[in-house]
Amino acid sequence: MxxxxxxxxxxxxxxxxxxxxxxxxxxxxxxxxxxDALEQxxxxxxxxxxEVAMPMATDDVVYNLRLSSVSEPADTLAYMxxxxxxxxxxxxxxxxxxxxYFDGHHYRYRDNRLQEYHFLWDxxxxxxxxxxxxxxxxxxxxxxxxxxxxxxxxxxxxxxxVTFIPDTTVNGQHVxxxxxxxxxxxxxxxxxxxxxxxxxxxxxxxxxxxxxxxVSEQGVEVTxxxxxxxSPLPPSSESELIAIYPEAFEKFRESxxxxxxxxxxxxxxxxxxxxxxxxxTRHKGxxxxxxxxxxxxxxxxxxxxxxxxxxxxxxxxxPCQTDLIMAFMGSDIDRIESVAGTAAMxxxxxxxxxxxxxxxxTSVYPTILVVGRDGKVxxxxxxxxxxxxxxxxxxxAIMN
Numbered sequence: 504m505x506x507x508x509x510x511x512x513x514x515x516x517x518x519x520x521x522x523x524x525x526x527x528x529x530x531x532x533x534x535x536x537x538x539d540a541l542e543q544x545x546x547x548x549x550x551x552x553x554e555v556a557m558p559m560a561t562d563d564v565v566y567n568l569r570l571s572s573v574s575e576p577a578d579t580l581a582y583m584x585x586x587x588x589x590x591x592x593x594x595x596x597x598x599x600x601x602x603x604y605f606d607g608h609h610y611r612y613r614d615n616r617l618q619e620y621h622f623l624w625d626x627x628x629x630x631x632x633x634x635x636x637x638x639x640x641x642x643x644x645x646x647x648x649x650x651x652x653x654x655x656x657x658x659x660x661x662x663x664x665v666t667f668i669p670d671t672t673v674n675g676q677h678v679x680x681x682x683x684x685x686x687x688x689x690x691x692x693x694x695x696x697x698x699x700x701x702x703x704x705x706x707x708x709x710x711x712x713x714x715x716x717x718v719s720e721q722g723v724e725v726t727x728x729x730x731x732x733x734s735p736l737p738p739s740s741e742s743e744l745i746a747i748y749p750e751a752f753e754k755f756r757e758s759x760x761x762x763x764x765x766x767x768x769x770x771x772x773x774x775x776x777x778x779x780x781x782x783x784t785r786h787k788g789x790x791x792x793x794x795x796x797x798x799x800x801x802x803x804x805x806x807x808x809x810x811x812x813x814x815x816x817x818x819x820x821x822p823c824q825t826d827l828i829m830a831f832m833g834s835d836i837d838r839i840e841s842v843a844g845t846a847a848m849x850x851x852x853x854x855x856x857x858x859x860x861x862x863x864x865t866s867v868y869p870t871i872l873v874v875g876r877d878g879k880v881x882x883x884x885x886x887x888x889x890x891x892x893x894x895x896x897x898x899x900a901i902m903n
Contacts, residue, residue: 531699531702534654534667535655537651537699538651538655540699541647541648541650541654541704545574545647546736548569548570548735549728550569551645551727552728553565553589553642553725554725556721556723557720557721558720568587568645569587570585570586571737572586572647572648575605580629580635581604581648582648583604583646583648584737585604585605585643585737586601586603586738587641587643588600588601598613604637605737606739606740607623608621608622609637610744611640612751612755615754615755616757617755617757618758619760621760645706647704647706654681657683663683663684666681666682668682673708678698678701678707679698679699679701681699682696691714691715692713694715695711697710705729706727708726708727709724710722710724735747753857753860756864756866757866759865761863761864761865762863762864762865762883762885763883763885765864766883767880767881768880770787770872770879771859771863772789773862775830776834776853777852777853778839778846778853783828783851790877791874791878793824793876794876795828795874796826796873797828797872798830798869798870799830799832800830800868800869801831801868802835802841802842803832803838804887806869807843807868807869813887813891814829814892814895815850816892820896821896823899825849826850826851827851828850829843829852830853830860831854832857833855867885869887870886871894871895873902881902884898
């Protein structure tokens, strides 16, 4: 069998055929066996209907999800990488977003806001709470490895009574079933039911009833479906995730994680128009004939003209040849020329630099990249300040 995930509208999916995991070598006869089988479901993909019902609400809330995960046993933060796409239909619109995790990097996008967490920058969010942000994001608990962890937790929690039924019928289908009831202080806090394929452990449905019979009662019904022909694997790098969701990273990124980490790496390739309607193209790994100051500038930012003046002053004061590339956001040539005038000798002025800003991962203007002759980024300077000229001169001096 092959199964598929189809990305929401506007996402650029990398589609790769992936087979459904085969049956477990060991027969599933207990909840512990099922947890083991769930952990072996890799790669995993599914389309999911997630329905929330509340007594006081007139309509149920229904999410359409696409789940994808791959086991990563060496990653002790999550033991997997994953991509979760969700859609929430509303009266006239469809809200959508995604969650992704790989190798100590976690991303969440919703409501035109892209949040990101990076373990090497700040480990605390990954180590606090019930397993950290990477395990507690919305819908992460629907992935097989997360279900396995929850089953193991129930088995060791004295407030849960857990029952395993190896073969029963639900909606005319033979399934293995786990039921669990949580009681504390004389009250039932939760009724849980998980139906899986009895041979493989593949999840078929999950039912959660929270605070039954109380004002705060809430019911969640989850149904998994399989059988499509192709599936994308979850990304294993930020560049792969950006390729899927370029608009989210271009418009709604709140962190400058990537731009700060360009030091010592190759300058991303780019191809942008010049003020004279030509095109400047640089491929990855291309050398420069001299050190380069590459400035990404928004001409609408108040400090734009002062930035241009400071950079030109830096170049004029340097004892060695240094080229200046100014890449401007937007394509209003009149506005750009009012800020920067015409290009001087050794200068290149580019326009429509949104793609360059996105690929570098910056959301601060100006962003100054000091690049060596070998095309590697030596320093990153974010924003304008009164010492910008000296900062650039010092960055070039250290290189030579």
